[in-house]
Structures are given as structure tokens and as C-alpha cells.
Amino acid sequence: MSNDDFKHPATKECCEGRRPARFSRRYFMKQGGVAMVGLNTMPAFLRRAIAATPASGKKQLVVLFQRGAADGLNIVVPFGEQNYYRMRPTIAIPEPRRGGADCAVDLDGFFGLHPSLAALGPLFHKNELAIVHAAGSPDPTRSHFDAQDFMESGTPGLKSTDDGWLNRALETIPEENASPFRAVAMGPNLPRMLRGTAPAIALPDVKQFKVMAQNSSMGQVAAGGFEAMYAQSVDHALRGTGTETFEAIDMLRKADPGKYQPENGADYGKSRLGQSLQQIGQLLKADIGTEVLFVDCGGWDNHVNEGGAQGQLSNLLRDLGQGVAAFRQDMGDRMENIVFVTMSEFGRTAKENGNRGTDHGHANCMFVMGGDVKGGKVYGRWPGLNEGQLNDGRDLALTTDFRSVLGEILRKHNGVKELAPVFPGFENDPRKFTGLIRG
Amino acid sequence: MKQSPSNSATTGAQKRGALSVDPNAVPRNIADDSKRPQRVVEELAMAKMTRAIYSERQLQQVMDDFWFNHFNVYAAKGEDRYYLTSYERDVIAPHALGKFKDLVTDTAKSPAMLFYLDNFLSADPKAAQRLAQERAMRQQHRGGFGRYPRPMPQQNPTAQKKKQARGLNENYGRELMELHTLGVDGGYTQKDVTEVARCFTGWTIENPRENPEFKFDERIHDPDPKLVMGKKIHSGGMKDGEQVIELLVRHPSTAKFISTKLARRFVSDTPPPALVARMTETFKSSDGDIRAVMHTMIYSPEFWTREAYRAKIKTPFEFVASSVRVLGTEVDTPMPLVQWVGRIGEPLYQCQPPTGYSDKADAWVNTGALLNRLNFSLALAGNKVRGSRTDALALFGTQSSADSRQLLDRAVQLFLGGQAAPNTVETLQKQLNDPQVMQAKLDDPVKQVDLAILTGLVLGAPEFQRR
Numbered sequence: 001m002s003n004d005d006f007k008h009p010a011t012k013e014c015c016e017g018r019r020p021a022r023f024s025r026r027y028f029m030k031q032g033g034v035a036m037v038g039l040n041t042m043p044a045f046l047r048r049a050i051a052a053t054p055a056s057g058k059k060q061l062v063v064l065f066q067r068g069a070a071d072g073l074n075i076v077v078p079f080g081e082q083n084y085y086r087m088r089p090t091i092a093i094p095e096p097r098r099g100g101a102d103c104a105v106d107l108d109g110f111f112g113l114h115p116s117l118a119a120l121g122p123l124f125h126k127n128e129l130a131i132v133h134a135a136g137s138p139d140p141t142r143s144h145f146d147a148q149d150f151m152e153s154g155t156p157g158l159k160s161t162d163d164g165w166l167n168r169a170l171e172t173i174p175e176e177n178a179s180p181f182r183a184v185a186m187g188p189n190l191p192r193m194l195r196g197t198a199p200a201i202a203l204p205d206v207k208q209f210k211v212m213a214q215n216s217s218m219g220q221v222a223a224g225g226f227e228a229m230y231a232q233s234v235d236h237a238l239r240g241t242g243t244e245t246f247e248a249i250d251m252l253r254k255a256d257p258g259k260y261q262p263e264n265g266a267d268y269g270k271s272r273l274g275q276s277l278q279q280i281g282q283l284l285k286a287d288i289g290t291e292v293l294f295v296d297c298g299g300w301d302n303h304v305n306e307g308g309a310q311g312q313l314s315n316l317l318r319d320l321g322q323g324v325a326a327f328r329q330d331m332g333d334r335m336e337n338i339v340f341v342t343m344s345e346f347g348r349t350a351k352e353n354g355n356r357g358t359d360h361g362h363a364n365c366m367f368v369m370g371g372d373v374k375g376g377k378v379y380g381r382w383p384g385l386n387e388g389q390l391n392d393g394r395d396l397a398l399t400t401d402f403r404s405v406l407g408e409i410l411r412k413h414n415g416v417k418e419l420a421p422v423f424p425g426f427e428n429d430p431r432k433f434t435g436l437i438r439g
Numbered sequence: 440m441k442q443s444p445s446n447s448a449t450t451g452a453q454k455r456g457a458l459s460v461d462p463n464a465v466p467r468n469i470a471d472d473s474k475r476p477q478r479v480v481e482e483l484a485m486a487k488m489t490r491a492i493y494s495e496r497q498l499q500q501v502m503d504d505f506w507f508n509h510f511n512v513y514a515a516k517g518e519d520r521y522y523l524t525s526y527e528r529d530v531i532a533p534h535a536l537g538k539f540k541d542l543v544t545d546t547a548k549s550p551a552m553l554f555y556l557d558n559f560l561s562a563d564p565k566a567a568q569r570l571a572q573e574r575a576m577r578q579q580h581r582g583g584f585g586r587y588p589r590p591m592p593q594q595n596p597t598a599q600k601k602k603q604a605r606g607l608n609e610n611y612g613r614e615l616m617e618l619h620t621l622g623v624d625g626g627y628t629q630k631d632v633t634e635v636a637r638c639f640t641g642w643t644i645e646n647p648r649e650n651p652e653f654k655f656d657e658r659i660h661d662p663d664p665k666l667v668m669g670k671k672i673h674s675g676g677m678k679d680g681e682q683v684i685e686l687l688v689r690h691p692s693t694a695k696f697i698s699t700k701l702a703r704r705f706v707s708d709t710p711p712p713a714l715v716a717r718m719t720e721t722f723k724s725s726d727g728d729i730r731a732v733m734h735t736m737i738y739s740p741e742f743w744t745r746e747a748y749r750a751k752i753k754t755p756f757e758f759v760a761s762s763v764r765v766l767g768t769e770v771d772t773p774m775p776l777v778q779w780v781g782r783i784g785e786p787l788y789q790c791q792p793p794t795g796y797s798d799k800a801d802a803w804v805n806t807g808a809l810l811n812r813l814n815f816s817l818a819l820a821g822n823k824v825r826g827s828r829t830d831a832l833a834l835f836g837t838q839s840s841a842d843s844r845q846l847l848d849r850a851v852q853l854f855l856g857g858q859a860a861p862n863t864v865e866t867l868q869k870q871l872n873d874p875q876v877m878q879a880k881l882d883d884p885v886k887q888v889d890l891a892i893l894t895g896l897v898l899g900a901p902e903f904q905r906r
Contacts, residue, residue: 202807225870232862239899245806
């Protein structure tokens with residue numbers, strides 16, 4: 001990140017002698033420029049931050065769940081497979097060598113990206129983005145609800161699990177003074193993945209997380225009243241949650257993540273997913289102790305008129321590609337400490353159905369991006385798309401369990417030592433890791 | 440006690456121009472008569488909300504909610520959204536205080552449950568083969584008019600797989616035992632799950648899209664004998680499933696599981712074992728009579744102890760309904776209230792897993808949800824919830840004064856049944872003496888704001904979160 005990043009459009013000069021429009025702890029660390037800015041003009045929390053030890057390089061994980069069973073075979077296209085074109089006469093994506101805007105973006109001579117994901121091509125080729133194909137949950141269910149449940153609880157086949165794997169992962173790395181924002185889900189409800197004993201917050205909108213009344217001054221009065229009541233309450237359970245709530249509101253207010261504009265020319269787009277990713281970026285920049293973030297997006301269940309290079313899937317992928325690429329751009333150097341992973345409850349049938357769409361399948365693809373990722377490769381053993389190689393005679397067969405991928409990320413990136421409590425009942429064998437994470 | 444704000448109070452307020460938003464104006468998208476499929480569930484939710492607020496048979500509403508959650512069905516799964524209306528009205532409500540066995544039998548046959556837990560697809564894997572053979576036999580006999588006898592159709596296993604021959608689906612079999620009757624530790628095995636599933640093959644839906652009625656399809660029913668928890672089931676036809684239901688509802692684990700759930704709902708997250716034991720006995724001796732079990736519970740000493748008082752955290756639905764009732768809010772369109780219930784964490788009819796919503800405090804008490812409760816209290820008290828009309832001023836009657844202590848005591852009387860921790864009251868009083876709030880009191884039109892904040896604060900208090 002250079003000085004240029006901090007040039008406010010209105011103040012074209014560099015920051016010598018002038019206060020930069022936005023400053024963060026990172027800026028000070030880099031510049032050693034405490035002297036540049038009058039200490040008395042600095043907000044209190046920054047003063048404390050400067051006095052404190054520098055950031056520990058805490059690792060962060062962002063999980064994106066595509067709900068509805070995204071069509072992995074049209075997202076990462078196996079154009080090297082003849083059968084792919086035979087099975088999808090109307091919706092297959094043309095090979096790269098055909099040329100033109102509708103063709104797959106070549107990744108490695110066998111696989112290509114759907115053209116709407118072109119924005120992610122450069123990330124792959126710069127070795128920042130890795131893909132795992134034919135990955136997913138081994139459970140044969142084709143019910144969206146059950147499969148999502150299994151993927152979020154981390155125990156495929158077992159319905160009695162109460163909590164989620166991401167929450168259990170947090171529990172294995174106990175944190176003494178954990179920020180209330182340690183685990184955040186973007187949206188109104190806490191997903192299964194984050195349910196459990198470790199505290200997690202559901203954040204529908206970073207700008208709206210506060211007590212709201214007729215006007216903001218009344219809001220503050222009411223907030224004060226509530227905060228005092230809960231702090232004094234003899235009700236143990238509610239006092240705990242109440243205190244957490246107000247700490248969180250306060251922290252978010254002071255950090256004001258809403259003020260962070262996307263940097264490095266990143267444009268997230270106007271889609272709900274893009275906006276959520278932008279807010280994730282803001283939370284990460286606000287340095288409020290966030291370690292794991294969750295966001296989901298829907299609409300992937302294209303049984304009818306899925307479309308090939310153009311169509312429903314293409315539209316979704318355009319939003320996804322734009323958002324993810326923007327996120328990487330926006331994060332800049334921070335990406336060193338972040339891993340971004342996507343997943344979907346299962347894939348779709350290899351053959352298209354009678355309605356120019358696809359039905360529920362089995363294995364899918366996962367995207368993994370970040371500083372610790374050995375990108376530029378499509379991992380996993382490709383099972384092939386010949387008749388005998390398909391799962392149940394209809395779907396892409398599974399060769400990598402999603403828990404291997406997540407386990408490797410948790411172990412090598414987040415530093416989780418014991419995976420057994422995170423994925424009980426799974427072998428969690430490090431030798432079976434795909435090797436996509438450094439270390 | 441519910442008080443309706445008098446007409447004069449409302450018109451008086453309007454004359455003073457105090458309310459900048461006309462609370463009677465309901466936006467189009469809330470009162471829409473489009474035919475979107477989601478509308479069905481929205482209307483169901485609105486009806487449920489209305490009943491909870493206005494019904495004089497409150498226990499019935501609570502039991503309906505309890506049993507619906509126990510026999511949970513997720514509205515967003517395909518056709519289920521259309522089946523729920525009848526499910527709630529014809530299957531759950533009539534038996535909510537009746538016999539447990541009737542609930543199990545009727546839910547087992549309901550299209551809603553058959554669809555949600557996939558039992559309508561469950562078939563004996565050998566059925567296709569059996570039918571093909573029978574067809575062949577019939578054709579052979581017919582062929583006796585001098586035509587060529589038709590050869591027996593080949594049993595091509597791969598061809599059959601391709602046709603996706605229907606097989607056994609264990610979903611309902613498992614949940615019937617794990618969630619509806621015995622409980623997860625009730626003493627059944629995986630083998631039992633399979634056997635129960637076999638008993639219920641054939642329990643299907645006539646035509647999910649056009650004629651969603653229960654139908655027993657003999658052709659896909661597994662006719663071979665089964666062994667469920669040591670008992671041999673071989674009565675044939677529908678009787679297999681019926682026998683299983685009989686077996687399960689009479690099992691001691693069921694009596695305990697259901698009694699525990701009821702006690703957890705009404706008394707505490709960790710109900711006293713003595714109470715549960717007593718209720719279990721009644722369940723057994725009354726052959727699963729829910730009213731009798733409730734009677735035992737209510738007349739037990741444990742129901743009336745100090746520990747039981749306000750031991751439970753209100754669920755989001757209870758919280759919203761109780762707030763509206765205690766404020767005497769007039770509700771024209773409950774949709775925004777329904778939306779708030781969702782925001783606070785319990786979107787009605789949208790519980791995805793068959794376990795239903797949890798009944799324990801830790802499911803409801805988390806940071807985001809608590810903030811939403813507080814914001815709801817302020818919005819409702821401040822008359823900011825569209826489709827509803829709250830008049831905080833009218834509740835306090837003509838006693839509106841500048842004495843914050845008096846008002847506070849009145850609020851505690853009205854909303855908390857006079858029961859609030861001294862800490863809470865003192866803290867609130869200090870807050871009310873804040874210059875901003877005091878200043879508001881000096882101006883007449885703005886007085887409304889002040890009472891709204893007070894009311895909002897009391898509704899958001901820890902005491903009001905409990906029951």
C-alpha cells in the first residue's frame with residue numbers, strides 16, 4: 001500500500017503537513033508518523049491503539065455460502081471433457097479456443113472459468129486463487145435443507161448436532177478478551193454454522209447497529225437507559241448479553257466502519273452480495289477484532305432455464321465475480337492475513353434436464369483465495385464425466401470431502417490445533433489435505 | 440388488562456399535530472392482494488399474530504404454537520406452504536389439548552408432514568420389481584387367446600437405476616421417533632429407524648400439486664414382516680403404520696419426553712425432576728391425555744415456586760405479542776409485527792430443521808437479538824410500527840405529570856405487574872432525570888415523546904424479557 005492510497009480526492013497533495021482524510025493504525029505503523037498528526041486531534045481509541053502493541057497479524061477467515069446448490073460444472077468448466085458437451089447440448093460453456101466473449105476463461109488447459117467470472121481469472125493466474133473441484137459432502141441427500149444443515153453443522157448425516165463447525169473452531173482457539181465482533185454473520189439471522197457456545201453477532205447492516213428512537217439524541221438517551229439497566233441487573237444471563245451488546249454498539253460506533261471507502265479502485269457493484277462484501281471489507285478495516293465472517297447468497301437453484309454463457313447463472317456469477325475481485329482489491333496488503341472460501345450444499349446433475357436447467361447433484365467446486373493460499377491450480381482428483389464415472393449415474397462424483405479443505409484452512413491458516421472437536425466423526429487426516437494452504 | 444385508547448385521545452393527538460406519520464396509512468406492500476406464493480405464509484403468520492394478540496383463549500394459542508413447533512413443518516419447502524393452512528387448523532389445533540395419539544396419527548397422515556419429511560416418496564424398493572412381475576403374469580394369462588405368450592420382462596438392474604426406482608426414505612421414520620415421540624435417547628436403534636420407515640411405506644399424497652390428500656398406496660407398501668423395538672409388526676397394509684404409532688405413544692420414553700418438553704415450555708429450561716415425574720405418570724395413566732398432563736403441571740407446587748417465577752425468557756413471538764397486549768395497541772395490519780418477530784430471531788413458519796425452534800434461553804439471548812428487542816420496544820411505544828396504533832399517553836391516563844418517579848411506578852404497575860428489581864427502577868429513574876428527557880416534559884406536545892421513551896425503556900427492561 002502506498003501513500004497514494006491515502007490521498008483524498010480533494011487533497012491531491014501528499015500528506016506532509018496536512019492531515020490525511022482517513023487514517024488507521026496501519027498507517028501510523030507504516031509511517032511512524034505520529035508526529036505528523038496532532039495527538040490532540042486523534043480519537044481516543046486510536047491513541048490507545050498506538051500505545052498498545054502492534055497488530056498480531058491475526059488471521060481472518062471469510063466464508064461465503066451459495067445457497068441452492070450452485071452448478072459447479074458450469075462455474076469451473078471441464079472443457080477438456082468431451083462428455084461435458086454431449087451431456088449439456090444447450091447450456092454448456094464453449095471452450096476457450098473458440099474465442100469470443102461467451103467462452104470459458106482458460107485456467108489450466110482442461111478447466112476454465114465461466115465467462116462471467118472473468119474478473120477472477122487474473123487472481124488465479126497470480127496464484128492467489130485456488131479451486132478445489134469434485135469437492136463437497138459425502139452424504140447422499142439431495143434435500144437442500146438437510147444438505148445445508150449438514151454442511152453448516154459439519155457433521156454430514158447427523159441431524160442431532162446443535163451447533164456449527166465454525167463456532168466449534170472458534171472454541172478451540174480460546175481468546176481472552178475476545179472482541180464481541182470476533183465472529184460476524186452479515187444478515188439478520190445467525191446461520192447454523194455460527195451457532196454454538198462461542199459468541200457471534202448477526203449484523204444486518206453496519207450502519208444500523210444501534211439503539212434507534214425518534215431521533216438520534218433520544219436514541220442516545222434510550223441507549224443510556226438500557227445500558228445502565230442491564231449493567232445493574234441482577235439477571236445474570238441478561239446482564240451478560242446486555243453488556244456485550246452495548247460494548248459491541250459502542251465499539252462499532254467508535255470504529256465507524258461505514259466511513260471506510262473501497263480502496264485501490266475496487267467496485268463491489270450494487271448487488272446484495274456486493275454490498276455485503278463491501279461491509280465485510282469495512283469491518284475488517286475497522287480493526288475491531290473480527291476473526292471470522294460469514295455471508296450467504298441465494299438464487300443458485302436453477303432447475304429451469306439456467307442458461308449457459310448468458311442467463312440466470314451468468315447473472316449470479318457476474319455479481320459474485322465482481323464482488324470477490326473487488327474485495328481482494330479493496331483489502332490490498334491485508335489479504336496476507338485473510339482466506340476467503342466458498343461452498344455450496346451440493347452440485348447439480350451433469351446432464352441438463354428437459355427444462356434447459358439442471359437438477360440436484362452431488363460434488364461441486366470450492367474457491368479458496370488469500371495470502372496463505374497456493375493458488376493458480378485446480379486441486380482434487382478429477383473423477384471424469386464418463387457414464388461409469390458419474391455418481392448414481394447422474395452427478396459429478398465426490399473425491400474431496402469439504403471438511404478436508406476447511407480443516408486444512410483452519411489448521412494451517414487459523415492455527416486450530418485440534419480438528420477432532422470441529423469435525424467430529426471425520427478422520428481429519430492431514431495427509432489427505434489437498435495442500436492448497438502454505439505452511 | 441388490555442385498555443383500548445379512546446377515540447378522543449387519538450383524534451386529540453392528531454389535532455395537536457403531534458404525530459407526523461399517520462398511523463392509519465398502511466403501505467401498499469403490506470396490504471397487498473397479489474397472488475405471490477409467499478403471500479400464503481405471510482397471511483398465515485398474520486393470522487397467528489392476530490390470534491395471539493386478541494384471542495380470549497390464550498392457552499389454546501400457546502398450545503397450538505407448542506405443538507406446531509413440536510411437529511414442525513418448514514413453510515418454504517416446496518408445496519408445504521400451501522399445506523400449512525389446513526395443517527394448523529385441522530391437524531394441530533383440534534387436538535392441542537386432546538389426546539397425544541391423535542396428534543401423532545393425524546400428523547402422520549397430513550400432506551404437510553408427508554411432504555416435509557419426504558415420506559410421500561418412500562416406497563418399498565422391491566415394489567417396482569413386484570409390480571413388473573404381476574403385470575407380466577397378467578399379460579401371460581391374457582396371451583392365452585392364441586397370441587404369442589409375451590416373455591417375462593428382463594430385470595435389468597442398471598436400467599432400473601436409471602429410471603430412479605423409488606426406494607425407502609427414512610426421514611420420517613427417524614424423526615417420528617427422535618423428535619415426535621421417544622426422543623433422541625428414547626432407546627431406538629438405526630435398525631429400528633429402517634423398520635419403522637418400512638412400516639410407513641405407502642403413506643403418501645394423492646397428488647401433491649392438484650389433490651393434496653392423504654392416500655395409502657398398497658402397491659408401494661412393504662408387505663414383509665418388520666421388527667420394531669423388539670415387537671413384530673406384520674398386520675399388513677395401513678395397520679403396520681398404525682401399530683407403530685400405538686407402540687410409540689404407549690412407550691414410557693414418550694411419556695417422559697413429552698412431559699419434559701411441556702414442563703420446559705411452561706416452567707423452566709431445567710424443569711424440576713419431581714414435576715416431570717408426576718406429569719409422566721399422568722401421561723401414562725391417562726393414555727396420553729394432554730389436558731390431564733397440563734392439569735397435573737398447573738396444580739403442582741413446583742409451578743408456583745419463586746424459582747419458577749419469570750424463569751423463562753420470552754420467545755420473540757411471545758415478546759412481541761405480550762408487548763402489544765400490554766400496551767393495548769390497536770392492530771390493523773399485523774405484518775410489521777410479524778417482521779419484527781423474524782428480526783428478533785423467530786421467523787414464523789420458517790424453521791428449517793424438523794426440530795423446531797429451541798425452547799431454551801440461549802437460543803434467544805444473543806447480542807443482535809437483544810438489540811432488536813430494545814429497538815422494537817422503542818418503536819412500538821413510540822407509535823412507529825406501521826399498521827399498529829399505540830397511544831402511550833392514554834395508558835397513563837390523566838396522571839401525566841412531571842414527577843418521573845410517579846410515572847415510573849405507574850409504568851412498572853402497568854407493564855411489569857408491579858414486580859421490578861429495585862436496581863432496575865433506580866437506574867431508570869436516574870436516566871429519566873437526564874436533562875434531555877426532563878426538558879421534553881416541559882413542552883406539552885412533546886410530552887408524548889417522553890412517555891414513549893419511558894414505556895420503551897420499561898418494555899426493554901430485563902424483567903419484561905421474562906415470564
